[in-house]
Amino acid sequence: MAPSLTSAPQSRSFVYALVGNPNCGKSTLFNALTGLKQKVGNYPGVTVEKKIGTVYSQHGTAMSVIDLPGSYSLASRSPDEAVTRDVLLGRRPDTPAPDRILCVVDATSLERSLYLVHQILDLGRPMILIVNMMDLTFQNGLQIDIELLKQTLGIPVIATEATKGKGLIELKLAMSRLDLPLSKHAWSIPQEISSAVAQLQASLTADSQKLYLTARAEALLLLTDQAPVHVEGSKAIHPRTAEILSSWQKRWEQEGVDWAAVLIQSRYDAISKLSAKVINESETGPSLTDRIDYVVTHPVWGWLVLGISMVLIFLSIFSLAEYPMNWIDSHVTLLGNWVKGSLNPGDLRDLITDGAIAGVGSVLVFLPQILILFFFIGLLESTGYMARAAFIMDRLMNRVGLNGRSFIPMLSSYACAIPGIMSTRTIEDEKDRLITILVAPLMSCSARLPVYLLMMAALVPSDRVPLFTKATLMVLMYTLGTAGAFGFAWLFKKTLLKGSQPKMIMELPPYHLPHLKQILFQMIERAWIFLRNAGSVILTISIVLWFLSAFPKAHDGASAQEQLSQSFAGRTGHLLEPIIKPIGFDWRIGIGLISSFAAREVFVSSTAVVFSVNNNTTHAQTTPLRLALRDAHWPDGRMLFTPLVCLCLMIYYVFAMQCMSTVAVVRRETNSWKWPLFQIAYMTGTAWIITFLVYQVGTLFGF
Amino acid sequence: MAQEIKLSELAIGATAVVRAYPKAGTEFIRLREMGVLPGTSITLIRTAPLGDPLEIKVRGYRLTLRKSEAEFVLVETT
Numbered sequence: 001m002a003p004s005l006t007s008a009p010q011s012r013s014f015v016y017a018l019v020g021n022p023n024c025g026k027s028t029l030f031n032a033l034t035g036l037k038q039k040v041g042n043y044p045g046v047t048v049e050k051k052i053g054t055v056y057s058q059h060g061t062a063m064s065v066i067d068l069p070g071s072y073s074l075a076s077r078s079p080d081e082a083v084t085r086d087v088l089l090g091r092r093p094d095t096p097a098p099d100r101i102l103c104v105v106d107a108t109s110l111e112r113s114l115y116l117v118h119q120i121l122d123l124g125r126p127m128i129l130i131v132n133m134m135d136l137t138f139q140n141g142l143q144i145d146i147e148l149l150k151q152t153l154g155i156p157v158i159a160t161e162a163t164k165g166k167g168l169i170e171l172k173l174a175m176s177r178l179d180l181p182l183s184k185h186a187w188s189i190p191q192e193i194s195s196a197v198a199q200l201q202a203s204l205t206a207d208s209q210k211l212y213l214t215a216r217a218e219a220l221l222l223l224t225d226q227a228p229v230h231v232e233g234s235k236a237i238h239p240r241t242a243e244i245l246s247s248w249q250k251r252w253e254q255e256g257v258d259w260a261a262v263l264i265q266s267r268y269d270a271i272s273k274l275s276a277k278v279i280n281e282s283e284t285g286p287s288l289t290d291r292i293d294y295v296v297t298h299p300v301w302g303w304l305v306l307g308i309s310m311v312l313i314f315l316s317i318f319s320l321a322e323y324p325m326n327w328i329d330s331h332v333t334l335l336g337n338w339v340k341g342s343l344n345p346g347d348l349r350d351l352i353t354d355g356a357i358a359g360v361g362s363v364l365v366f367l368p369q370i371l372i373l374f375f376f377i378g379l380l381e382s383t384g385y386m387a388r389a390a391f392i393m394d395r396l397m398n399r400v401g402l403n404g405r406s407f408i409p410m411l412s413s414y415a416c417a418i419p420g421i422m423s424t425r426t427i428e429d430e431k432d433r434l435i436t437i438l439v440a441p442l443m444s445c446s447a448r449l450p451v452y453l454l455m456m457a458a459l460v461p462s463d464r465v466p467l468f469t470k471a472t473l474m475v476l477m478y479t480l481g482t483a484g485a486f487g488f489a490w491l492f493k494k495t496l497l498k499g500s501q502p503k504m505i506m507e508l509p510p511y512h513l514p515h516l517k518q519i520l521f522q523m524i525e526r527a528w529i530f531l532r533n534a535g536s537v538i539l540t541i542s543i544v545l546w547f548l549s550a551f552p553k554a555h556d557g558a559s560a561q562e563q564l565s566q567s568f569a570g571r572t573g574h575l576l577e578p579i580i581k582p583i584g585f586d587w588r589i590g591i592g593l594i595s596s597f598a599a600r601e602v603f604v605s606s607t608a609v610v611f612s613v614n615n616n617t618t619h620a621q622t623t624p625l626r627l628a629l630r631d632a633h634w635p636d637g638r639m640l641f642t643p644l645v646c647l648c649l650m651i652y653y654v655f656a657m658q659c660m661s662t663v664a665v666v667r668r669e670t671n672s673w674k675w676p677l678f679q680i681a682y683m684t685g686t687a688w689i690i691t692f693l694v695y696q697v698g699t700l701f702g703f
Numbered sequence: 704m705a706q707e708i709k710l711s712e713l714a715i716g717a718t719a720v721v722r723a724y725p726k727a728g729t730e731f732i733r734l735r736e737m738g739v740l741p742g743t744s745i746t747l748i749r750t751a752p753l754g755d756p757l758e759i760k761v762r763g764y765r766l767t768l769r770k771s772e773a774e775f776v777l778v779e780t781t
Contacts, residue, residue: 075732112764297758391751391756394751503772504769
């Protein structure tokens, strides 16, 4: 059945949907087409990124391009793919229905890519096929006859090399055409399923007012879209359609017809014929990818490569991030002091300096780490190594019920949970992704280091912590956090988020040289998303925390310590004491816990304020905090920071959720307050229980 | 002589033709959609360093799947 419709020339601007498999260079192409003229947000109700950009036609008319998430098929397996499906089928009221489609395929895996093309051609909408990565065909011994592909499909086919900008002019010219020919997409629906398709199509046309071809495409899709992922904000199918579908499925089951298989097979039959015509494959030796993979996934060298690259990434994060972090820290302090000096003293001034500026500072200080981590994540993704890391680690991750894709997000969380959580979007399975988000903050991040170091300093009598003690304790803390993360992942998988065995059907894309511009683009985009979305939440929490420590006001001329101890925060510290006394903490530590909810490292500065009061000397500010802590006592004269308590505090910080930036990011990534609140509860609850056990047992043994 | 075995039992480096999915129906739609269909020729390239998952070459590209998934794919060696 060949559609006889032609797309009517219109003067209005076109809306293009950009679709393609993952790893086909679609994002690079989107950025090359639209440049910085793009809007990034979320589809309402789902955590799938919505990107719309503008590109100008050769006549100067603006055309919009919707960059849809990468998909292998319209029968969705993940929320990302579900959004692609729903936008194309016009199931989402929040997105303009695209009137034209740009479909990108990777030239090196053309045959498989044609499956999605085949599904999309069903829609009967004007389409341009973009065969990307043409430069890689030669070394793979492939020859693709673009002209023949164009003739056979009857639509414009453009060969591109998006990373080099090749083919873009031709593409824009094609996009500017007022009339695009419709495809000669003629394939006969297999007999076993054709009556069902006709009935479903009739129901979709009658009950959901779908256009003829869209209805047919959707009818076909319903047959392979088993257990479809339903996403918030998309219209569900009409009950009558669903009824027809289920009655057919029952009948097929009785007759032993594997309807989905029949449909997929018939598509691939058509595709194989087409591929045989247009692809000319000549025998080549092992490709570059084969040779790299031989080393990178080797039973011995593979681990070495993985280990070395991870160590290098972490070394560069810790060594490179330090300078900009210190710079930001000192400049925020400078700015705060400058504002303090130039405004009249008062609550408004303090709100600006201690609330707003300090709050913004505590957000900005994460930026260097986030940027650097996203650079490396981008590098791993862009070269193709990310999939290999997932391949190697899958077996281990499988032990706790996750799959290999959770590895990089969890590993990144050793530096900072924020980019770790933001990079979980590559995990297809929704439950796996949620579990990874929930446990990622247990991986000991770099913000815990200042707390660990302070406690280690307070632990030993001398000024220098012996290297052995330091190393042992550090290893202990990192082990605890990691074990906790995996333990909870296992637990959540068994109980709360029980799901099917996650599959590991994953493409290992060919290796590419990293496309630096694209990586930088993504880095900046991520950072901006973090600042914009998390920023407002963080600013609010900082202001609340400032209010709690600034009010009510102590008498005039009170010291910072006096003010803090009788503020709401101080009073809460007192209120907390019955709860935290069983784990060895007094109300002053309680203040530290409350204030460091902003970020863990704040514990150090707030304890400095709280404990310098006990020194009763004018040198309070210069007395090393370590000595101040060793001087702190309970009212009955017992030492407060015994080695056991120092250890307990460290353990508490391993588990407790003490980071508002993470809370804000989790809220954004899960699209609700439910999960971040649950996360605070379970992490902090665990922290209390474990610290309680350690403290009580330790006390019992006389430590 | 042609012999039907499970994909999970295929030797590394061996090429075989997919014959059937014994557990018919909805389970392995995605694997089929990725081009692993009865009649398709595949090559088992390697297993991951820990023995699982498997890497196969199919229709000119590389695909991974777990052994537990490969058990449900029957292939014919030649």
